[in-house]
Amino acid sequence: MKDRRKGPISRAAGLAENMAATVRRMQREREPRVIVYDPSGYARLLQPEARGHARVMELAEDMVAHVSTEGEEAR
Amino acid sequence: MVETLTPERTPARLCELSADARAAVLLDAAGSLAGASDDDPARARALGELARELFEAVDKATRDWEVEPPQQVEVQVPGGAVFASRTPRWTLAVVARRAALSSLMLWDLRAVLGELDGAPPIRRARPAGIGRGPATDEQAAVDLPLPELGGDGGDGEPR
Numbered sequence: 481m482k483d484r485r486k487g488p489i490s491r492a493a494g495l496a497e498n499m500a501a502t503v504r505r506m507q508r509e510r511e512p513r514v515i516v517y518d519p520s521g522y523a524r525l526l527q528p529e530a531r532g533h534a535r536v537m538e539l540a541e542d543m544v545a546h547v548s549t550e551g552e553e554a555r
Numbered sequence: 556m557v558e559t560l561t562p563e564r565t566p567a568r569l570c571e572l573s574a575d576a577r578a579a580v581l582l583d584a585a586g587s588l589a590g591a592s593d594d595d596p597a598r599a600r601a602l603g604e605l606a607r608e609l610f611e612a613v614d615k616a617t618r619d620w621e622v623e624p625p626q627q628v629e630v631q632v633p634g635g636a637v638f639a640s641r642t643p644r645w646t647l648a649v650v651a652r653r654a655a656l657s658s659l660m661l662w663d664l665r666a667v668l669g670e671l672d673g674a675p676p677i678r679r680a681r682p683a684g685i686g687r688g689p690a691t692d693e694q695a696a697v698d699l700p701l702p703e704l705g706g707d708g709g710d711g712e713p714r
């Protein structure tokens with residue numbers, strides 16, 4: 481069980497820990513990755529070394545680049 | 556009167572709903588472009604082609620998995636993210652900003668595809684008290700911007 485923080489310094493340390501964990505989680509979520517979801521919503525990670533992973537990443541990068549170019553041309 | 560969502564308007568509808576959506580395309584069951592948020596036909600076709608290839612590549616990569624074929628895909632890349640969702644009739648793909656929340660984007664994709672297949676339209680939430688009478692539970696239920704759950708196999712009736 482997690483110790484309950486009592487003093488103000490302890491509580492501030494707890495807040496800082498939570499913020500750091502949130503930042504780490506957000507960074508992890510933005511890491512390049514491929515996730516596929518089955519009809520029931522169950523998620524599976526396509527491992528980077530798996531066959532076809534590179535092709536999926538390449539296509540997604542092309543799609544993002546396509547839209548980015550579009551935005552630059554519109555300006 | 557409630558406006559019916561057409562395939563041509565579906566990608567634009569998704570971009571309206573989600574602030575993080577940058578461009579979207581809708582493909583029919585044959586993989587042909589049925590709608591795009593981009594007005595330029597050549598650009599829309601190119602994005603549609605990439606979206607079609609994306610699901611083909613995903614199917615190829617997951618061919619040996621002993622699970623059902625993927626219904627949704629999320630790909631995070633350095634400059635942004637791509638999300639795609641499909642039904643037996645349609646495939647909807649969107650290029651989103653890097654900050655897009657996966658769960659929300661995937662929800663929006665499903666909701667818009669549901670709307671295209673005849674589910675009630677999703678409405679934006681409005682601040683309470685604007686342009687309506689006193690708030691009631693009934694009004695809140697009508698305004699809830701969520702489609703009904705259990706669309707597959709459920710009878711849609713509240714229990």
